[in-house]
Amino acid sequence: MGFDGLFFGRVDLQDYAERNITKQMEMIWKGSSNLGEESWLFTGIIPRTYTPPESFCFDAFCDDEPIKDDPQLHDYNVLERVQAFINAAHDQAAGYATNHIMMTMGSDFQYENANQWYKNLDKLIRYVNAQQVNGSGVNIFYSTPTCYLYALNKVNRTWTTKTDDFFPVSLNPHGILTGYFTSRPALKRYERYSNNILQVTRQLNAFSNITLRTAIFPLSEAMGIAQHHDAVSGTEKQHVANDYAQR
Structure with missing residues (x-):
């Protein structure tokens, strides 16, 4: 098809729950029985649509607290923020088949004040990775979908397949997007x-x-x-x- 992969966030609530439990959030989508293997596409479902983990929105329009890394501050929060992010990473990883995950950071109409975002992301990366000396297995870094796909290809895993589409989509038991x-x-x-x-x-x-x-x-x-x-x-x-x- 000319694409290396497809990632999207809107999927049926029940489909998402089942895939998250069975570690099938990523698959080979065989979308056409007529076009054959040329139309097969690696497909990944992004959790939270495409937003950050809860309490980690650093945008000017968000109310989540920034990372305060001055030890003299009475509300110094590095250890708490780091542990919360590590927990979020483990929670997300539970639905995926490899030890690589895509952690989206941002949402609609954000990054107008990009400095505020990247200042906190830089701190988050530094302090989370510093916990590896204490036994943490979480390593985070800036990346792209292309780099993520490259890492998954190197795993050389045989993926589950999907042959139908993802419709209809329901966001709650009585809210079907049709x-x-x-x-x-x-x-x-x-x-x-x-x-x-x-x-x-x-x-x-x-x-x-x-x-x-x-x-x-x-x-x-x-x-x-x-x-x-x-x-x-x-x-x-x-x-x-x-x-x-x-x-």
Whole structure:
């Protein structure tokens, strides 16, 4: 498929619970019976959607306490924070088949004050890793999905497989995310019809001797906005849907 792996956080509540117990949070997804092995994709489910462990959000909009590493402070908290993070790492690792885990740090609209984040992350890395001399088996560092996949490949493990999809998704016993499949059908049709026009226009422009790309930009930009997951899904309020359609 051209991808080395896929990671996502939204999965059905019961599916998540079962996979977490059986250490099957990562797998080979055989999504198509027709395309064969070329379509197989390593897939990982990220805990907490993509947010940090509880009490470790260091963003300016979060209320979690920073790491206070001056021993003269009355609220010095390094030992407590370090142990809490090590516990969180062990809790997360319990659902995965190797000794590598991806610990996401951040969320929507965060890192506007990146210095505050990285200042605390630097401290967290330093003090957590320092506990290895005391017998801790936790080693944390800045990484990327590519590096994470590389480490998993080196394990040379045979992964479990999945052949169906991940729908429907429920976040609680009475909260199933299915309404957006059919909500606001007029907006969905408008978006699809407009995209047909955009793609035909792009092809005609490519075959012509005159470059009119700038004339296509307004529709292309409007389509980019309308295809946002809070737009074409129909989960927005009516006046917001009207604004998308107007564009």
